[in-house]
Amino acid sequence: MLGYALGHGLSNPRTTQLIASSLTFVVFGFTPILFPAEQLPGWLAALNWWFPFRHMAVIVRDALAPQLVANAPISYLMVGIWGLVGTGLSAWALGRRR
Amino acid sequence: MNTTATLQAPSAAQPLPTTTRSGIGYWLRGLRQMLRFDVARARQWAPMMAVIQLLMGAGMAIMYGFFYPEVSQATALYIATGTPTLALIPLGLVMIPASVSQQRLEGTFDFTWSLPAPRTAQATSTFLLYTLLSLPGMILALVVATVLYGVQLNVSLLIVPAVLLCALMAISVGFGMALAIPNPILIGLITNTLIFVVLLFSPIVYPPGNLPDWLLTLHKVLPFYNMAVVIRAGLTMGMVSDLTRSFLVLGAWTVAGWAMTGWVIGRRR
Numbered sequence: 001m002l003g004y005a006l007g008h009g010l011s012n013p014r015t016t017q018l019i020a021s022s023l024t025f026v027v028f029g030f031t032p033i034l035f036p037a038e039q040l041p042g043w044l045a046a047l048n049w050w051f052p053f054r055h056m057a058v059i060v061r062d063a064l065a066p067q068l069v070a071n072a073p074i075s076y077l078m079v080g081i082w083g084l085v086g087t088g089l090s091a092w093a094l095g096r097r098r
Numbered sequence: 099m100n101t102t103a104t105l106q107a108p109s110a111a112q113p114l115p116t117t118t119r120s121g122i123g124y125w126l127r128g129l130r131q132m133l134r135f136d137v138a139r140a141r142q143w144a145p146m147m148a149v150i151q152l153l154m155g156a157g158m159a160i161m162y163g164f165f166y167p168e169v170s171q172a173t174a175l176y177i178a179t180g181t182p183t184l185a186l187i188p189l190g191l192v193m194i195p196a197s198v199s200q201q202r203l204e205g206t207f208d209f210t211w212s213l214p215a216p217r218t219a220q221a222t223s224t225f226l227l228y229t230l231l232s233l234p235g236m237i238l239a240l241v242v243a244t245v246l247y248g249v250q251l252n253v254s255l256l257i258v259p260a261v262l263l264c265a266l267m268a269i270s271v272g273f274g275m276a277l278a279i280p281n282p283i284l285i286g287l288i289t290n291t292l293i294f295v296v297l298l299f300s301p302i303v304y305p306p307g308n309l310p311d312w313l314l315t316l317h318k319v320l321p322f323y324n325m326a327v328v329i330r331a332g333l334t335m336g337m338v339s340d341l342t343r344s345f346l347v348l349g350a351w352t353v354a355g356w357a358m359t360g361w362v363i364g365r366r367r
Contacts, residue, residue: 014200018150025154028297029161039164 001086002052008093025095033057112175125242128215132223135213140227147193151235155185159243162303173304174247175337178240179330181262185239186325187296190268191275192289194224198276199285217363224273229265236261240333257332264325267348270355271321277362295322302326318343321351 010016029035030044031053037045048054055075062072069075159181163169169177201207210220244251279285296302297311300322306314317323324344331338338344 017196018146022150024293025157027182029164037167039167 001083001090003086005086005089005093009089027053031057052079055079055082118235125216125219128219129222132213132215132220133226134241135210135228136223144231147189147231148234150300151185151189151231152238154188155181155235155237155239158184159239159246163246169247171249174243174249175334176305177220177303178243178247178251180326181239181243182261182265182333183302183322183326183329184296185236186261186264187268187269187322189228189235189291190265190270190272191292191296192272194228194269194272195276195289199271199282202280203282218360221273221359221363225266225269228269229262232265232268233261236338251333252282252335254332254335257329260328260332263345263348263352264329267321267325267352267355270334270352270359272355274358274362278358283349297319319347321348322350 006016006019029043030040031038031051032045033053033056037048039087040048055078058069058072058075059079062069062075066072071087159177162177162181163174168171198207201210211217213220243249275288277283279288300320301309301314301317302322302325303309306317306323309317314323324347327338327341327344330349331341331344
């Protein structure tokens, strides 16, 4: 839903492309998905807690290797909230375009 | 009204203006004009591109440290000498194909090709502009990695031809690919796959010994690993071997890029 919101919420395709490419880069290198959060500086790990990417990794890991995961329900909740935010933004953008 | 007078050619007709459209002087004039045209056009997006290049260069130098619980001296050296290579790749192999695709969709691509300048001068102008744009990100990546990981580099003059050849190779292959493949969706697919392959499956920021043998063999003929080898050779002493082969492979890829470009330029006349 976030991708959908991004696609509909921004009018300039170049801006959308730019944000999408930057997100790929940021998600790959600066979110604790492929490595533990402890390897990030404290402030970046704290910041990541508020974004959905880390929580997406947690819930997938919870399904595959639950022994590695603590507090999975909170991650489900965070991903759910971001999904709702994306849905709300998409609905707003689509309504505005009518 | 004297119609006869109007129909008769003037007795002292001016000769038609003639312009020599060949020779090195004409080509250099064309290159100068195309550079002015490209720089003026790039004013819209070049500052943003430069900022992205700088952020990506610095970002790559920082992020690879997160992948290791402890960054040893050897790992730090690989990261510090690998990230400048990574910073050189996107502009040629990603941005140029994306820019040509965008121009095709907007219709400005055919307009540019129709300008009265030799097409080889137009292509050279693009090569020069993008090489210049790729350098700041590369330099920042090197500076950030060196400071962050505290590595001691042994910079030699070899770095100059190494960087120039790498930038030229990436831009040549990217430009050739963008011209040879007219479908923007296919171009987008190839460039995205390239980013993925380069960031994860190329021994640029980690030792080649970490890869399976078959993948390393493949990388010896692909350009990415060889880019890392020549740049690493310019920054360190005794860390790489078989340098000549890497220069030759990069040269071959550059020529292949030019051949693709030349083929398309010639075909469209």
